[in-house]
Amino acid sequence: MIKLFSPKKRLPVPGIVWGIIFLIIFFSIIRPAKFPTLYNALLILRHSSVLIVASIGMTMLILVSQIDLSVGSVMSLAGVITAVCAESGMPLGVSLALSILVGMLIGVVNGTMVAVFRFDYWISTFATMGIAAGLALVVANGQTITVRSDFFNWLGNGKVLGIDFLILLVAVLVAGMLFVLGKTRFGYNIYSIGGSAETARLSGIDVTKNRMFVFIGSGFFSAVAGLMLAAMGSSASPIAGADYSFDAIAAVIIGGTSFDGGKGGLAGTVLGAVLLRILTLGLNLMGIPPTWQKAIIGVVIVAIIVNDVLGERRRKTNESRRVYSNV
Amino acid sequence: MKKHISIMGVLLVMVCLLAACGGGTASSSAGSASGAAASGASGKEATLILKNLTNPFFISVKEGGEAAAAKYGLNLTVLAPLKADNNEEQMQMVEQSIARQTDILVIIPADTNGIIPAVEKVFEANIPVVDLNTKIGGDKVMWKTFVAIENYDGGYMAVKKLCELMGSEGEIIIIEGVVGAQTSIDRVKGAHAAIAEFPKIKIVAQQSGEYNRAKGMDVVQNLLQAHPNVKAIFCCNDEMALGAVEAVEAAGKRGKILIAGIDANADAKQAIKDGKMTLSLDSQPYMQGYSAVEAAAKILSGEKVDERIVTEMAVVTKETL
Numbered sequence: 001m002i003k004l005f006s007p008k009k010r011l012p013v014p015g016i017v018w019g020i021i022f023l024i025i026f027f028s029i030i031r032p033a034k035f036p037t038l039y040n041a042l043l044i045l046r047h048s049s050v051l052i053v054a055s056i057g058m059t060m061l062i063l064v065s066q067i068d069l070s071v072g073s074v075m076s077l078a079g080v081i082t083a084v085c086a087e088s089g090m091p092l093g094v095s096l097a098l099s100i101l102v103g104m105l106i107g108v109v110n111g112t113m114v115a116v117f118r119f120d121y122w123i124s125t126f127a128t129m130g131i132a133a134g135l136a137l138v139v140a141n142g143q144t145i146t147v148r149s150d151f152f153n154w155l156g157n158g159k160v161l162g163i164d165f166l167i168l169l170v171a172v173l174v175a176g177m178l179f180v181l182g183k184t185r186f187g188y189n190i191y192s193i194g195g196s197a198e199t200a201r202l203s204g205i206d207v208t209k210n211r212m213f214v215f216i217g218s219g220f221f222s223a224v225a226g227l228m229l230a231a232m233g234s235s236a237s238p239i240a241g242a243d244y245s246f247d248a249i250a251a252v253i254i255g256g257t258s259f260d261g262g263k264g265g266l267a268g269t270v271l272g273a274v275l276l277r278i279l280t281l282g283l284n285l286m287g288i289p290p291t292w293q294k295a296i297i298g299v300v301i302v303a304i305i306v307n308d309v310l311g312e313r314r315r316k317t318n319e320s321r322r323v324y325s326n327v
Numbered sequence: 328m329k330k331h332i333s334i335m336g337v338l339l340v341m342v343c344l345l346a347a348c349g350g351g352t353a354s355s356s357a358g359s360a361s362g363a364a365a366s367g368a369s370g371k372e373a374t375l376i377l378k379n380l381t382n383p384f385f386i387s388v389k390e391g392g393e394a395a396a397a398k399y400g401l402n403l404t405v406l407a408p409l410k411a412d413n414n415e416e417q418m419q420m421v422e423q424s425i426a427r428q429t430d431i432l433v434i435i436p437a438d439t440n441g442i443i444p445a446v447e448k449v450f451e452a453n454i455p456v457v458d459l460n461t462k463i464g465g466d467k468v469m470w471k472t473f474v475a476i477e478n479y480d481g482g483y484m485a486v487k488k489l490c491e492l493m494g495s496e497g498e499i500i501i502i503e504g505v506v507g508a509q510t511s512i513d514r515v516k517g518a519h520a521a522i523a524e525f526p527k528i529k530i531v532a533q534q535s536g537e538y539n540r541a542k543g544m545d546v547v548q549n550l551l552q553a554h555p556n557v558k559a560i561f562c563c564n565d566e567m568a569l570g571a572v573e574a575v576e577a578a579g580k581r582g583k584i585l586i587a588g589i590d591a592n593a594d595a596k597q598a599i600k601d602g603k604m605t606l607s608l609d610s611q612p613y614m615q616g617y618s619a620v621e622a623a624a625k626i627l628s629g630e631k632v633d634e635r636i637v638t639e640m641a642v643v644t645k646e647t648l
Contacts, residue, residue, distance in 0.1 A: 034428060137506065232445075
């Protein structure tokens, strides 16, 4: 169980697992006929999928103590590029590839500024956020662009053996990244750099190169997330991804990855995204007004973060106690 | 599990919160059902999905909808995206309405095209849809009725009146709503049609204020510097018009520039009374919400409703208030 949820054995199960179990039981009791259904389980995963993919890059970044504010605008940009290209007659595959390339290119720009030239990541990615958001509006001419492609619509709404294609896609992406973070040299390097960039450098890890890869990865996953979002609506809006950077940061943090770097992992992030969607589905099923929902979601996020912080402190105290009693 | 007692504690607080609001809504709907006139729709579940609940316009729609629901004994659930005008959240709510086993869905789409695939699923699940205020795009008619003002007519009515008040000549600025929003596109088209009837009136600038007061103020402030001789400003909603009022005051041009908006919300009416704003257009959001939910109730009780229900508008000036 513990090993499954984080690459570092010593980390406890993130508090979020308990949060999710609690919420599922709670909503099942309140709405027994409507909440605990297979349809809803799939709906929650389907609605989590875009957020999960957008948060993959953010997880890697926060693991190395960086942030990418451009995630949301890259999502919008990727969506509209595909829509405009596909509508102008370019093959869909080429359009999709082009969008992903543009996303990675913005990752390269971010990486060059932050990893190579050591500019502040807030300002650098804030700037690229503006650039991508502006470009998205220019490319789309400020309008939502409908994609008249059955295949594109299928990507967002189609099912394979009764399961949404989006869910399967996310499962593959997440499984791949869990492997990369947990079992490869690159993953190991990310945790080392997050723990202490200086120590990592002294032990021969190329910090600049690895951070660069992380930013390119963030651009890649942002673009994929943007394309998924566009496919769900069969259309691309230049403001579709607007606030996604912050949603992704929220999913990562409530998933137990710490801003200190080096602590946490992708599994927690996935659960973080799922928890947010369980909450919205449950609250909507209960008919709670949106004004209340904001406050309630805030309270739940705080509860989970507080629990994680307290758990971490307790663990540290216990450990030191053990050390002294052994002496 | 001792260390997880804290999270359970905080979540318990949340439960109490939820129970409080959940209980509140349940009792109110029961109360309204008992006082309702007997109809075939009584006791059925209806869902109303709005664009947001931060704009007074949609709060009026909600109130109108609730009044109609009370009259016909419908259990109405009102939902809106947490991020205002967010298409993704609306898609999710539409798909969730199948899970909610709602009997009818009333929706104001935030994105006319982006919402299509989600509405298609509801359509295939045989849940009737009432399209309110903004048209759902696409070629397939998936709604039972479309309840709305004509935004084109609205833009035309407001701007025609404005042009007359301008003395049929001078420079005018148009402030659009959210770029790409269908309501804004139609209102602007109507405005252009009205201005075309006045050859001496010239549009010197047209920019987006994103249907937002602060943004509207910024945009107008910048435009006033570039075009000091402007005689009138038409904004595609009142929130932006109120932003324009502030920008005009800041420039010390109060009373010299005519400002028109659409919606006639409470703040705008006050501004018109105070002489800060010239006119607005009452698209009667309360009546829109009421008509849509009324239509929903009729559909549920098997009555026939028109495919298009046009709700009335009225020009609001200092004289009519």
